[in-house]
Structure formats: C-alpha cells, structure tokens
Amino acid sequence: MTLNIKNHPCFNDSSRHTFGRIHLPVAPKCNIQCNYCSRKFDCMNENRPGVTSKVLSPRQALYYLQQAMEISPNIAVVGIAGPGDPFANPDETMETLRLVREHYPEMLLCVATNGLDLMPWIDELAELQVSHVTITINAIDPEVGSEIYAWVRHKKKMYRDIEAAKLLIGNQLEALKRLKEVGVTAKVNSIIIPGINDGHVIEVARKVSELGADILNCLPYYQTTETLFENIEEPSPVVVAEIQKATSEFLPQMKHCARCRADAAGIIGEINSEEMMLKLAEAASLPKNPSEHRPYIAVSSIEGALINQHLGEADRFLIYGMDGNSGICSLVDSRPAPLPGGGEQRWEALARILADCRALLVNGAGDSPTKVLNKQGIEVLVMEGMIEDAVHCVFTGQDVKHLMRGSQIHACKTSCTGTGGGCG
Numbered sequence: 001m002t003l004n005i006k007n008h009p010c011f012n013d014s015s016r017h018t019f020g021r022i023h024l025p026v027a028p029k030c031n032i033q034c035n036y037c038s039r040k041f042d043c044m045n046e047n048r049p050g051v052t053s054k055v056l057s058p059r060q061a062l063y064y065l066q067q068a069m070e071i072s073p074n075i076a077v078v079g080i081a082g083p084g085d086p087f088a089n090p091d092e093t094m095e096t097l098r099l100v101r102e103h104y105p106e107m108l109l110c111v112a113t114n115g116l117d118l119m120p121w122i123d124e125l126a127e128l129q130v131s132h133v134t135i136t137i138n139a140i141d142p143e144v145g146s147e148i149y150a151w152v153r154h155k156k157k158m159y160r161d162i163e164a165a166k167l168l169i170g171n172q173l174e175a176l177k178r179l180k181e182v183g184v185t186a187k188v189n190s191i192i193i194p195g196i197n198d199g200h201v202i203e204v205a206r207k208v209s210e211l212g213a214d215i216l217n218c219l220p221y222y223q224t225t226e227t228l229f230e231n232i233e234e235p236s237p238v239v240v241a242e243i244q245k246a247t248s249e250f251l252p253q254m255k256h257c258a259r260c261r262a263d264a265a266g267i268i269g270e271i272n273s274e275e276m277m278l279k280l281a282e283a284a285s286l287p288k289n290p291s292e293h294r295p296y297i298a299v300s301s302i303e304g305a306l307i308n309q310h311l312g313e314a315d316r317f318l319i320y321g322m323d324g325n326s327g328i329c330s331l332v333d334s335r336p337a338p339l340p341g342g343g344e345q346r347w348e349a350l351a352r353i354l355a356d357c358r359a360l361l362v363n364g365a366g367d368s369p370t371k372v373l374n375k376q377g378i379e380v381l382v383m384e385g386m387i388e389d390a391v392h393c394v395f396t397g398q399d400v401k402h403l404m405r406g407s408q409i410h411a412c413k414t415s416c417t418g419t420g421g422g423c424g
C-alpha cells in the first residue's frame with residue numbers, strides 16, 4: 001500500500017484546508033515533566049496541547065475514529081499526541097496504531113513524543129508504516145534542559161536536574177537518528193520559552209539537521225496556569241518569526257502549527273465540532289472493548305452506600321446498571337463472591353461471575369486479582385466515596401480523579417485517567 005504523504009495537513013501547507021487530522025487520546029501518562037505542560041482532563045474550553053476531554057482505550061478509539069470518519073470524511077491522518085506521552089503508554093499506543101492500520105490501510109499515521117522511550121518501538125512503527133514522528137526537543141545542552149524538565153522517569157528510576165536532561169536529550173537524539181535510518185519522516189518540535197531556551201533553539205536546529213530531521217516546528221510556548229513556568233510571558237510573534245528565520249538556515253520550517261489539543265479532530269485551526277465531542281464522550285462511556293456487551297458495573301461495599309471494602313474481603317458484589325434514557329444508575333443484582341483460596345483461580349472465577357461488568361469499583365485490590373480481571377476485560381478501579389457518584393462517572397466516561405484513593409493520586413501531577421494504571 002502506498003500512502004499519500006502529501007495529504008498530511010501538518011506537513012504540507014497546501015493540504016491543510018482540504019484534509020483533516022484526528023488525535024486519538026489514548027496516552028494519558030507521561031514519563032517526564034516539562035515545566036510548561038499541564039495535562040488537564042475533561043476540559044472542553046481550553047485550546048492548547050496536552051488537554052483532552054476524555055481518554056479512550058484503543059478499541060474505544062477505533063470506535064470513535066469510525067464515527068469521526070462519518071462526520072469528517074476528509075480526515076487523512078490519525079495521530080497520537082497525548083495527553084501524556086505515547087511511549088509512556090506503549091501498549092495502548094501500539095495497539096491503537098495496529099487497529100487503525102488494520103481497519104484503515106490508507107490512513108496516514110503519526111505520533112508526537114518527547115522521545116525518551118521511543119527507540120524500542122521504532123522498527124515496529126516503521127513496519128506499521130507510521131509515516132511521521134514528531135520529537136519535542138527543546139534543548140541539546142543539558143544545562144538548558146535542566147531548566148525545562150522537572151524530572152524524567154526511565155526504567156522505573158527518577159532522574160532530576162542535569163542527569164535527567166542528559167538522559168532525555170541522549171535518547172531523543174539517538175531515536176531521531178534511528179527514525180531516519182528506517183525512513184520515517186521526522187519532525188522536531190522546539191518550544192520557544194523566553195529567557196530559558198530562546199537563544200538556544202538555533203543550536204537545536206543545527207544538531208537535529210545534522211542527524212537528518214526533515215522539518216522543524218519552532219512553537220511559541222503557551223502560558224499555562226498551574227505550571228512552574230506560569231509567570232513567563234509568551235514570546236512575541238516577532239521573536240518567533242526571527243527564530244524561525246534563523247533556524248531556516250538549517251531546516252525547512254513548519255509555521256502553521258495550531259498547538260492542538262490531544263483530542264483535536266477535523267481541519268487544523270478549527271475547533272472541534274459539538275457533534276465530534278459528543279461522539280468522543282460516547283466512545284469513552286462504552287466498555288473498553290465496545291463490541292463486548294457489558295452493561296453493568298460491580299461494586300465492593302460493606303453497607304451498600306460507600307465504596308469501602310477491599311476486593312479480597314468482599315463476600316458479595318453489588319451490580320449496578322444505568323438506564324440509557326434517563327441516565328439514572330441503580331442496583332440491579334447482588335452476586336456472591338467466590339470462596340477465598342485457590343490463588344488465581346479465585347479471580348478467574350470472579351471474572352466469570354462479573355463477565356457482563358465493564359468495571360469493578362473497590363476500596364483496595366492486589367496486583368494479582370487486578371491483572372486477572374483486567375485481562376478478562378474488567379477494569380479494576382480503586383476508589384472511595386459514594387457508590388452512586390462513582391458508578392455514574394464511570395458509566396458516562398467522566399474523570400474519576402476525585403474518587404480515586406489517595407494512594408492513587410499521582411506524584412507526577414497527571415490527572416488520573418480512571419484506568420487505575422498508575423503514573424508512567
């Protein structure tokens with residue numbers, strides 16, 4: 001299959017009014033913290049990178065794409081750009097790319113990453129004919145990088161300061177080189193942050209052009225509240241134009257980037273239509289695999305009002321359903337738990353008992369039952385609070401951060417996605 005890479009609206013100015021793009025928000029966690037980025041969840045009104053109104057599972061994302069293609073048949077590119085980092089969520093990212101490639105052989109595929117954990121996936125990205133990869137490289141000097149990145153988490157270890165920046169920059173440059181060896185179009189995003197790296201972006205351009213980058217996108221930093229850089233003013237258009245002119249000595253420039261949301265859909269620069277946002281919300285409210293019939297949510301509770309019981313202590317589970325018309329959630333059943341003992345078999349038996357449930361809300365759960373239940377398509381969410389609120393939020397695909405147990409609120413400051421998967 002030959003892909004028509006000229007149809008990519010971000011890479012070809014002449015395509016951007018004709019062809020659309022869609023970002024599938026399947027990657028909530030991040031493996032680094034940039035001092036300018038806030039990944040808020042469920043925010044409909046902000047138009048900036050890192051924001052999404054919902055997070056989808058790969059199969060929900062495919063469902064959403066199918067709906068979106070009916071609304072905007074001109075979508076030529078499927079991208080994954082967060083709200084966190086695609087390769088801090090590699091399973092979700094790769095499964096989504098595989099599903100899209102399988103169902104839409106002619107679709108252009110694109111990912112945007114900080115590059116920290118990109119390298120191990122490059123060969124498979126090339127096999128899947130992912131034609132465009134963007135790496136955000138804001139510095140090539142670790143001194144400058146250490147001003148931009150609060151922390152980097154790699155192979156379960158936390159890094160800070162120069163050490164963190166060194167590791168990140170090293171991985172970014174290696175991955176960029178490899179992308180070019182396997183023939184993937186490589187774009188580099190450099191965020192212009194006044195007083196931090198505005199004098200340094202030219203060095204980034206020089207270095208990445210040596211390594212074969214195809215195009216540079218010098219983006220003005222977007223002033224964002226609740227970030228370390230919230231008091232830094234955005235660069236003026238004159239400064240941005242000067243930097244673009246200077247760096248064009250080394251690389252062609254992308255100048256029309258709209259700093260899109262992680263769930264952007266349609267023509268670049270146009271806000272998402274209400275119809276599209278409704279489809280996104282609908283996809284998020286479906287079971288993780290929308291083709292499965294899972295109309296219920298199970299809850300572990302001592303008295304039936306609060307989520308206050310550990311999974312292993314429950315002798316019965318309360319089963320809730322939602323009325324599709326009124327949106328009212330109610331108790332429909334109570335099912336006995338399998339008897340304690342028996343190791344994994346106990347949890348496999350529970351998965352069979354809850355086979356029509358999309359999620360199980362508990363006050364605590366071990367790794368082993370969580371794994372077994374997840375594998376059988378039942379999401380285990382460790383929460384506290386009123387059952388009715390929680391069940392309604394999960395059924396309607398809303399953010400459940402406020403209900404997650406304290407231990408699950410993340411040091412990385414990411415809004416929890418409700419996947420219960422923990423931080424990158």
Ligand SMILES: C[S@@+](CC[C@H](N)C(=O)[O-])C[C@H]1O[C@@H](n2cnc3c(N)ncnc32)[C@H](O)[C@@H]1O
Pocket residue numbers: 034036037038049050051081082083084085086112113114134135136189191219220221222223224259262
């Ligand atoms: C939200 S990120 C997701 C992809 C990936 N994590 C990354 O950083 O490349 C997409 C792009 O938005 C940029 N971005 C995030 N917050 C920004 C801000 N406040 N101003 C400008 N660009 C921002 C990132 O640097 C990145 O280039």
Ligand code: SF4
Pocket residue numbers: 030031032033034037038039050082083084085113114
């Ligand atoms: S890597 Fe991307 S998602 Fe992660 S903090 Fe930086 S800009 Fe945000």
Ligand code: SF4
Pocket residue numbers: 009010021079081256257258259260264268
């Ligand atoms: S953020 Fe920039 S590169 Fe990404 S889809 Fe929007 S316009 Fe294209």
